[in-house]
Amino acid sequence: MKKFNILCDADDTIQELMPYWLGELNGKYNLNVKKEDIKSWDIMKAFPTLSEEEVFEPLYRDDFWDTTTPVEGSAYYLKKLVSDGHNLLIVTASNPETFDAKTRKLMEMFPFLKKEQIIRENNKQTVDGDILIDDGVHNLLGGRYKKFLFNQPNNSLFNEKEHDITRVFSWKEIYERISRMAA
């Protein structure tokens, strides 16, 4: 069986971010923006009445990250991939100010990860790996890795087939696809 170097995004790929982020903003500003309303990477389009500072404020609070939860199935199947002998690296394009709180929460949700397996990198194409799993289209364009686009409303309008990218809908599907590639 082949062993892969698997790169994996954090936010909205293994760590639910958007529902909690929208919950904060909807509560504070009495709005009703839903995850399905976020049709592009630019979240500002869904909040025309708010400033960039207001929209991004929650992400700079440590207590905000404490409220996040794993994406369904991510903990179970990531652990299986590690048990199968693959090397796993969580690659997150975080701000330095938020990285510590996010890393602490990731290690709590995925206790089989070592802190050396969580890195901060805005240009994921520079990281050497066989596979990248990510919900951000911009991270998948141009990289030399095999590309799995984790289905989210923010990427729903993107035509992945034109870019040799595979859209995936669950962590079970990701696990099965990687296992078939490894066999």
Ligand SMILES: [Mg+2]
């Ligand atoms: Mg993401």
